[in-house]
Amino acid sequence: MANNNSGTITPSANTAAISNRINWRRLAEPSALIATLFALIIIFSILNPRFASVENLRNLMDQAALPLIIGVGATLVILLGSIDLSIEGIMGSAGLAFVLLSANSRSESDFGLLALLAALLTGIIFGLLNGLIVTKVKVPSFVVTLGMWFVGLGFATVLYGTETIPVLTNPEVSSWSSTLTFGAPNSFWAAVFVVILGVITLILTKTGRSIMAIGNNEVIARNSGIRVDRIKITVFALAGLLSAVAGIIAAIKLGSGSPSVGLGSLFITIPAVVIGGTALAGGKGGVLRTALGVLLLTVLNNGLILAGVSPSFQSGLAGAILIAAIVFAAWSQRDRLRIAK
Amino acid sequence: MKTSTPTEARAIIDNATPPKKIQFRKLWQTFGPATIFLAVFLMISAFNPNFLTSGGMGIVATLSAPILMVALGQAIVLNVGSIDLSNASMSLLGAILLALALPNFGVTSPIIILLVTTAFGIFNGFFVAYTKVPSFALTLGTLGIFQSGALVFSNATAVYVSDNKDFLGHLHTTKLAGAPTTFFIGLAMAVILWFVLRYTKVGRGMTAIGLNETGAVYSGLKNRGLKVVAFGISGFMSGLGSLVIIAQSGSASPNGLGSDLLLPGIAAAIVGGTSILGGATNPINVVFGALTVSMIPIANAVLGVNAQAQSLVYGLAIISIAALMLNGSRSGIVK
Numbered sequence: 142m143a144n145n146n147s148g149t150i151t152p153s154a155n156t157a158a159i160s161n162r163i164n165w166r167r168l169a170e171p172s173a174l175i176a177t178l179f180a181l182i183i184i185f186s187i188l189n190p191r192f193a194s195v196e197n198l199r200n201l202m203d204q205a206a207l208p209l210i211i212g213v214g215a216t217l218v219i220l221l222g223s224i225d226l227s228i229e230g231i232m233g234s235a236g237l238a239f240v241l242l243s244a245n246s247r248s249e250s251d252f253g254l255l256a257l258l259a260a261l262l263t264g265i266i267f268g269l270l271n272g273l274i275v276t277k278v279k280v281p282s283f284v285v286t287l288g289m290w291f292v293g294l295g296f297a298t299v300l301y302g303t304e305t306i307p308v309l310t311n312p313e314v315s316s317w318s319s320t321l322t323f324g325a326p327n328s329f330w331a332a333v334f335v336v337i338l339g340v341i342t343l344i345l346t347k348t349g350r351s352i353m354a355i356g357n358n359e360v361i362a363r364n365s366g367i368r369v370d371r372i373k374i375t376v377f378a379l380a381g382l383l384s385a386v387a388g389i390i391a392a393i394k395l396g397s398g399s400p401s402v403g404l405g406s407l408f409i410t411i412p413a414v415v416i417g418g419t420a421l422a423g424g425k426g427g428v429l430r431t432a433l434g435v436l437l438l439t440v441l442n443n444g445l446i447l448a449g450v451s452p453s454f455q456s457g458l459a460g461a462i463l464i465a466a467i468v469f470a471a472w473s474q475r476d477r478l479r480i481a482k
Numbered sequence: 483m484k485t486s487t488p489t490e491a492r493a494i495i496d497n498a499t500p501p502k503k504i505q506f507r508k509l510w511q512t513f514g515p516a517t518i519f520l521a522v523f524l525m526i527s528a529f530n531p532n533f534l535t536s537g538g539m540g541i542v543a544t545l546s547a548p549i550l551m552v553a554l555g556q557a558i559v560l561n562v563g564s565i566d567l568s569n570a571s572m573s574l575l576g577a578i579l580l581a582l583a584l585p586n587f588g589v590t591s592p593i594i595i596l597l598v599t600t601a602f603g604i605f606n607g608f609f610v611a612y613t614k615v616p617s618f619a620l621t622l623g624t625l626g627i628f629q630s631g632a633l634v635f636s637n638a639t640a641v642y643v644s645d646n647k648d649f650l651g652h653l654h655t656t657k658l659a660g661a662p663t664t665f666f667i668g669l670a671m672a673v674i675l676w677f678v679l680r681y682t683k684v685g686r687g688m689t690a691i692g693l694n695e696t697g698a699v700y701s702g703l704k705n706r707g708l709k710v711v712a713f714g715i716s717g718f719m720s721g722l723g724s725l726v727i728i729a730q731s732g733s734a735s736p737n738g739l740g741s742d743l744l745l746p747g748i749a750a751a752i753v754g755g756t757s758i759l760g761g762a763t764n765p766i767n768v769v770f771g772a773l774t775v776s777m778i779p780i781a782n783a784v785l786g787v788n789a790q791a792q793s794l795v796y797g798l799a800i801i802s803i804a805a806l807m808l809n810g811s812r813s814g815i816v817k
Contacts, residue, residue: 295794453633460626
């Protein structure tokens, strides 16, 4: 219950009633999401029988993989009450770094696993910069990460240069993400691995509990001896790392390097986190909820396309869902004195 | 995101800035934008003297016209402490609608488009003010909707104005001192907005909200209505951006002129001395901001930096100027 209290002081007489309501909501929100997910699956299966086929199921897993991976990082950042808008920029930089250092059509040099490490490091550095500027220079995260989004894209464009498109030449690398292991694509297993790690970090580690505490009430967390700045920097670095992982997988999927490899990722991830029930104000939510949100949006996008709706509507739909979700979440707190910027 | 309770707001006031820092920021806000503009201008002229003689400033003014429109709207929204991430996509959607409307409605179509985009802005403002959702999240949502709208109405290709394009085209081709009329419209809007912010009740109210919303509410200001007005102005300016896009290119497409206006717009507002925390902006300085931002590609070329890297420069400019202006100014919670 303490974790769900959004930082306001509650008179003790009401505590019991409030804890009841929160317990109810805790169960009701995910159940409603799961019910919606099943309803969508049934509707789309009726609209187009191909929706429920094994191939499309693999398709769905593959499509959900990237937002799942990014979603874990985004959830941790949002739980702090901050935001990370730099996802697509970091994906572009890391993906391109990976392609250029692996065996590709542009250069002979193949650094193998070192390429992977270098790409991941790129993501960590961008994330660290985000965290350091937010905590040490005290610039709000939405401005820092908005800037870093385009710094990442610009960096990727510089790496890309004006030569020919760098294509991955090692077939083992370029087919990795779609190769099936135990019937599911590798990209999906990577996502499952990241989600499990995310859940463990958030629930079982000191860092995870500190994240929730900071999101709930930063002043109290700081006064209780939590190293707020250090946790924040760690979380932004983690989010950068996960964006890099997603960027590498996206580049592998594409088979070549491109600065815009992450295009549209932000638009699935942030709505997915919010739909899952993680509050933008921080301190409430979780990684599994985000996973549910990602599955819901992926099924919706995939099903609509199979039902014959033009992909032009996708970002609009995600936008409308995002608005509905944030308005719904903020509805009970729309007091005139509450300040939302 | 930047939600805070009245107690937190008071904590921020208690930790108020030492007066010396404020003076530096005030000085920066008054003269900084023009200084940066002059510095970049002189640097380009020094590296490439042709810039002065071959009408370089006219080109910069042309490039800056659409940026100036969205930047002025963004400055007004930033001034109340919010942000409008949807304004550039609104301009693009408006341009596509304008291209479709011109052959049928002729001279009235620009007015229709301005009304439509103003309505979009009011829609944003209404949600931010009355449902208390963070503006960056809400406008990220409407950004997606406008993007979809642009793709759907244009069938994902370029829409050419088939008829009645001349009277808008004149705004681009009629030039004064090398700069197109579109730029002077932006300049006039900057002066009008400066007047509104400086001398009207509505303008002073908006600035008060940006400075301290809790205080503004306790002083009896209609904070919600004023926020709707701010977003409405942003919508109107985006509509003017649509007119500029059509005047300049005679066509509109989902990935043509105007599709990359968001970041230059924010950069121009911030380089123009607008505070991202609200409560400080000067539309006239935003003009310098827009001119500076439009010179960045030219400066890149002169310095031999890959011209494609301009988004990197915009990104760095936003972060570093925001950092410079905020340095030491807040010791409270930063999210």
